[in-house]
Amino acid sequence: MVQQLSARFQTFEEYLAYDDGTDRLYELFNGELIAVPPESGCNVQIANRLFLTFALRLGTDRVRGHGLELEVRGEPKNRYPDLTLIRDEHVSLLAQRNTIRLTMSPPLLVVEVVSPGELQWQRDYVAKRLQYQDVGIPEYWIVDPQAQTVLVLTLEGDTYTELGTATGEEPVPSRQLSTLDLTPSALFAAGAQ
Known part of the structure; x- marks a missing residue:
């Protein structure tokens, strides 16, 4: 169930100034707050496996989990990726609030x-793809536990193109993490435990 709250905001700055005294995550849609529902246990396990893999390679300062907020254009006006690889410059910029604004360089x-579900598939494969492409994020991974695939999209000019879709024992291709040794089999086995 999607829960809308009564607070109404005219600008993203008004939203950023809002504090309801909780650690709850909200998406800003048409000026209204919509509570972000909790992730499934399987998705959390997969995201945690990726977090650990990335953190071992890069250190924990540059890898952020689900709590990192991205300001985007369109509706909703913000997103909470399951995992984000940030730039070195972001580490100090995010000390006060874990939000990457449109005025900042995009994450890497x-x-x-x-x-599961058609709405979630549409959101990740279509809506978020367009929003992340629009703000210039160089690489976007769509990890699909149902299909057992990892689709890697890279920004070519202003448009995402498919770098590859990894399945089974194929290594996940990445320009940002070119020496990454990760296969969908290892990733989804961790999510199934």
């Missing part, structure tokens, strides 16, 4: 783990 890579 975002990962979304697709939840």
Whole structure:
């Protein structure tokens, strides 16, 4: 169930100034707050496996989990990727609030783990793809537990193109993490445990 709250905002700055005294995550849609529902246990396990893999390679300062907020154009006006690889410059910029604004350089890579259902598929494969492409994120991974695939999209000019779709024992291709040794089999086995 989607829960809308009564607070109404005219600008993203008004939304950023809002504090309801909780750690709850909200998406800003048409000026209204919509509570972000919790992730499934399977998706959390997959995102955690990726977090650990990335953190071992890059250190924990540059890898952020689901709590990192991205300001985007369109509706909703913000997104919470399951995993984000940030730039060195972001580390100090995010000390006060874990939000990457449109005025900042985009993160290097975002990962979304697709939840079951047509609406979630549309959101990750279509809506978020267009929003992340629009803000210039160089690489976007769509991790699909149902299809057992990892689709890697890279920005070519202003448009995402498919770098590859990894399945089974194929390594996940990545320009941002070119020496990454990760296969969908290992990733989804961790999510199934």
